[in-house]
Amino acid sequence: MANEHPFTTATARSPPEPAAGDEILELEGVAKRYGSEAVVPDLSLSVRDGEILTVLGPSGCGKTTTLRLIAGLERPNAGEIRLRGDDVAGNGRFVPPEERGVGVVFQEFALFPHLTARENVGFALRKRGADEREARVDELLELVRLEGRGADYPDELSGGQQQRIALARALAPEPEILLLDEPFSNLDVDLRVEMREEVRRIITEAGVTAVSVTHDQEEALSISDRIAVMNEGDIEQIDRPQRVFQRPESRFIADFLGRASFLSGAVRGAGVDTALGRVLRDDVDGLAHQSDGTAIDLLVRPDDVTAVPAAGSEADGRVVSRRYLGPSVLYRVELDSGDTVECMHNHADRFDPDERVIVRITADHELAWFPADQRDETATGAAD
Incomplete structure (x- = not known):
């Protein structure tokens, strides 16, 4: 059963479109x-x-x-x-x-x-x-x-x-x-x-x-x-x-332009149900007119999600790899749902391989999404 994690955004205002010159x-x-x-x-x-x-x-x-x-x-x-x-x-x-x-x-x-x-x-x-x-x-x-x-x-x-x-x-x-x-x-x-x-x-x-x-x-x-x-x-x-x-x-663009993970979900009422809880429609770019039951994949990048130590039924994933990058550490977490996400943490945070964690969506911007039936265009899960 999906964990209920609150997800609120303070979406940054996009700069104006550049004026088309000659x-x-x-x-x-x-x-x-x-x-x-x-x-x-x-x-x-x-x-x-x-x-x-x-x-x-x-x-x-x-x-x-x-x-x-x-x-x-x-x-x-x-x-x-x-x-x-x-x-x-x-x-x-x-x-x-x-x-x-x-x-x-x-x-x-x-x-x-x-x-x-x-x-x-x-x-x-x-x-x-x-x-x-x-x-x-x-x-x-x-x-x-x-x-x-x-x-x-x-x-x-x-x-x-x-x-x-x-x-x-x-x-x-x-x-x-x-x-x-x-x-x-x-x-x-x-x-x-x-x-x-x-x-x-x-x-x-x-x-x-x-x-x-x-x-x-x-x-x-x-x-x-x-x-x-x-x-x-x-x-x-x-x-x-x-x-x-x-x-x-x-x-292809999502995968190529920076590390990308795809979180599977289904549109239900005012939001999207995912393994990491419910995401409001207003927090997903261009989702307003999608009908209930539509299967989608949310794009989450390493700085959009955060892992927290957990035990027992609270945990929803397991750390499968750790990559030290100096000031930061990139963790790959395999969720109980079968999805895989990557989380970027400060170097002072430390999780061990196989450690159970709870993953929260902490993005401060609207998330992009793709139809689930296009899933075979790139490998499902986090990009290598």
Whole structure:
């Protein structure tokens, strides 16, 4: 029998929807095949002027191919790509990369080792007059906060400094749009966090539109104005980071974008009956019009649930694993109902394997849900 646990929310107010500005980049029905394999089968996507949009997805989903199509490094087999309303691919036209007004920061930075940082930044400005070129390089070195390192060669710079020089070089010709391919993957873990903030600052101050591709969920959430989640060459959802995380439109997104557990339940009257007690309809996003008896799965993330030591009939689950993460510990709890949930606790809390616990829903936001008949889309229970 389900334990009765109170569940109340103080749902945070969502920020307003971003105003749709002019669309600087549009992909319509774009397809890319390699032989018989359709890496990108039929992709439509638009990017707003001045935003940072991240295409997020697992390895092999087609995100890097999409970036190369935008850059002009690949030709689409079908569809159209427009930049500022002008066709750069499709309708019998293909504009080469150097004529698109697109800047690219490659995963490995691709700096010229025989040129100084200053010469790298000025490389794309060779056709400008010397005074104009030098002034632009000075401006960019100041923007990336490396004014005193212009005479250094790439191997004399740290990884983060090399990335900033690569970014300055891509921005030098004032591109219409900046493309970043897995921009932080070559950096140490600690440096990645610092550089996410720095890269966002540089892009924002430069006033340029940017499209980044990555498989790193934390990176996408931290630097993006919007996220487009890609799976097998298709965009499954595109929205602000908070909405994609809290209101994923598919089980794939819920599972991929952070750790996810699915708690089975049934709609009854004013709420949902689950193994962890009754959840009010008002505390579940978009559930108001579902009929009684509808079987659903609630999405709960590790910070939405809390385990408490218990014994005897009060307990509703058993700790099956413990993962120490430094300041926090992730526990996996197998519920008596058969569901499995993950709970994030402070490192000072400690449960032993096989210890009996009672699990409470403590979320302070509306929970997302999915129809139970879609359960086979991802593995039931917590994500690995």
